[in-house]
Amino acid sequence: MPFVTRYFIKTSLMFFVAALLCALLLVLRPFIVLPAFVVGLTPVYFHLFMVGWVTQIIIGVAFWMFPKFTKEQPRGSEMLAWSTYILLNTGLLLRAVAEPANAVQMWMGWGWLLALAALLQWLGGFAFVINTWPRIKER
Amino acid sequence: MPRLSIWLIRAALIYLLLGFTVGGLLLWHKGLPLNPALWRLLPAHMEFLLMGWIVHLVMGVAYWILPRFQTKRPLSALVWLSFCLLNGGIWLISISTFVAFAPTIQLVGRIAEVGAIMAFAVHAWPRIKPTSL
Numbered sequence: 001m002p003f004v005t006r007y008f009i010k011t012s013l014m015f016f017v018a019a020l021l022c023a024l025l026l027v028l029r030p031f032i033v034l035p036a037f038v039v040g041l042t043p044v045y046f047h048l049f050m051v052g053w054v055t056q057i058i059i060g061v062a063f064w065m066f067p068k069f070t071k072e073q074p075r076g077s078e079m080l081a082w083s084t085y086i087l088l089n090t091g092l093l094l095r096a097v098a099e100p101a102n103a104v105q106m107w108m109g110w111g112w113l114l115a116l117a118a119l120l121q122w123l124g125g126f127a128f129v130i131n132t133w134p135r136i137k138e139r
Numbered sequence: 140m141p142r143l144s145i146w147l148i149r150a151a152l153i154y155l156l157l158g159f160t161v162g163g164l165l166l167w168h169k170g171l172p173l174n175p176a177l178w179r180l181l182p183a184h185m186e187f188l189l190m191g192w193i194v195h196l197v198m199g200v201a202y203w204i205l206p207r208f209q210t211k212r213p214l215s216a217l218v219w220l221s222f223c224l225l226n227g228g229i230w231l232i233s234i235s236t237f238v239a240f241a242p243t244i245q246l247v248g249r250i251a252e253v254g255a256i257m258a259f260a261v262h263a264w265p266r267i268k269p270t271s272l
Contacts, residue, residue, distance in 0.1 A: 032261035055155075058196065067140055082159065084218045095166065102170060114170025118163040129152045139157060 001064055004081045008030060008060025013051025018096075019045055040103030044096050051121070059084060059095050059128055066135045080131035085126050091120030140203050143218055147199030150226070154191025158184055183233035190229050190252060198222075198259055205266040214262045221258040228252035 022045035025038050063081050068074040075081070094117035102110035140148075161184040168177045202218055231248030235241040 021163055052165050054193065058193075099166075099169070111170035115167045118166035118170070121166075122159050122163035129156055133149070133152060136140065136152070138142065138145065 002075060003084060004078065005060040005064040008056055008063070008084055011085075012053050012056035012060065015056065015092070019048035019053060022048060036104045037100035044099055047092065048096060051088070056088065059088075062100040062132060066132065067137060069135050076135060080127050084127040084131065086124075087120045087127060088124030091117045091122075091124060094120065106134030114138050141212065143215060143222070144199045144203040147195050147218075147222060150222070151192050151199060154195060154229075158187035158192055161187065165251045178202040179236040179239035182236055186229050186232045190225065192257075194225065198225075199258075201263060205263060206268055206270045207266065213265065217258045217262040221262070224251045224255035228255060235257065239259065 022041045025034060026045060028034065029038060031116055052117075063075055069076045094113055098110045098113035098117060102114055161180050164173070164177055165180065165184060167173065198218070198221065202212065202215075228248045228251035231251065231269050235244040235248065236243060
C-alpha cells in the first residue's frame with residue numbers, strides 16, 4: 001500500500017470517529033448543558049462524515065488500486081496526491097473550527113477562514129480529479 | 140477497465156467537481172455573503188455528491204470488479220439504462236428549485252433514480268456468486 005494511501009485511510013478513520021463524536025454531542029444537547037457552538041455542529045458532522053471519512057477513504061484506495069497511469073509513473077503524480085491530502089484536510093479542519101465559531105461569535109475573521117476552507121477543499125478535489133482522470137482507461 | 144465503468148467513474152469525477160464547486164460557493168457565502176439565492180443550489184450540492192459522486196463511483200467499480208460469467212458481464216444494457224436514468228434523476232432534482240412545479244419534477248426525478256438502482260440491482264444480482272461458477 002503506498003505511503004500516501006496509508007495517510008488517507010488513517011486520517012479518514014480519525015474523521016469517522018470525529019464525525020460520530022459530533023453526532024453524539026448533538027443528541028446530548030437535550031440532556032446536558034453544552035457550549036453554544038454545539039448548535040453549529042450539524043453541517044460539520046455531515047461533512048466530517050462525507051468528506052473526511054467516505055470521500056477520503058475512496059481517494060486513498062483509488063490512488064492505490066485504479067489502473068496504472070504509465071510504467072514509470074504507475075499512480076500518476078505523487079505531488080498531486082499529497083497536494084490533495086494537504087488541501088482537503090486543511091480545508092476540512094478549518095471548516096470544523098470556523099463554522100461553529102461563526103455561528104455563535106460575531107468576528108469577521110471566522111468568515112474569512114470559512115472562505116479559505118471552501119477554497120482549499122475545492123482545490124483538493126480538483127487536484128484529485130486531475131491526477132485520477134488519466135487512470136480511468138481501458139488496458 | 141470496461142468502457143461502461145470508464146463512463147460511470149468519469150461521470151463520478153465530474154460530479155465530484157460540480158458538487159465541490161457548489162459546496163465551495165455555499166461555504167464561502169456562509170463566511171462572506173455573496174448572494175442569498177445561492178441557497179437554492181443546496182439540493183444540487185447534495186444530489187451531485189451523494190447520487191452523482193458516490194453512487195456513480197460505486198456502480199462503476201462494481202460493474203468492473205464483481206465476478207463474471209466466464210469472461211462475460213451479463214445484462215450490460217441494464218447498466219446503460221441505469222446510467223441514463225440516474226443522470227436524468229440527478230438533473231431533474233437539481234433544477235427543481237429553479238422551475239415551476241418543483242414537487243412534480245422532484246417526484247419524476249426520484250422515480251428515475253429508483254428505476255436506475257433497480258436496473259443496476261437486476262444486473263448485479265446474478266454476479267454476486269462464488270468466482271468459480
